[in-house]
Amino acid sequence: MFLPCGLVFYVIYFYTLKEFFKVFIEAQVFNAKSLKRLRIFFYINLIPLVYAVVLTIYQVLQNGKFKFEEDQGIAMFHLFIVFLVYLYMDIIKKGNEIQEENDLTI
Numbered sequence: 001m002f003l004p005c006g007l008v009f010y011v012i013y014f015y016t017l018k019e020f021f022k023v024f025i026e027a028q029v030f031n032a033k034s035l036k037r038l039r040i041f042f043y044i045n046l047i048p049l050v051y052a053v054v055l056t057i058y059q060v061l062q063n064g065k066f067k068f069e070e071d072q073g074i075a076m077f078h079l080f081i082v083f084l085v086y087l088y089m090d091i092i093k094k095g096n097e098i099q100e101e102n103d104l105t106i
Contacts, residue, residue: 009047016041020085023092030095038089045085048078 020041023034052075060066 013044016044023088030092030099032096035089035092035096038085038092042082042085042089045078045082048075049082051075 016037019037023029023037026034048071052072055069055071056066059069
């Protein structure tokens with residue numbers, strides 16, 4: 001993950017992280033734009049997980065054994081972030097539905 005493509009990934013990652021934090025300072029949080037920002041950040045965090053799975057499979061096929069490396073640790077950190085972002089997405093989605101229902105009844 002520290003190769004030039006890893007650096008490009010983390011440039012994109014921190015840009016989407018900035019957009020993720022913008023969700024919580026907007027005047028209206030429960031909207032489709034906020035949900036889109038969270039979804040993009042969610043998918044960006046899945047990329048290191050896929051990378052770690054492929055790396056692990058390659059490592060096991062080549063060496064015949066599993067050795068925990070730094071890349072798998074980084075992927076586990078991203079897995080934790082994926083769970084948190086999923087919870088935020090669920091809250092925003094439900095809040096958006098409730099807000100739309102209230103807008104229809106008024």
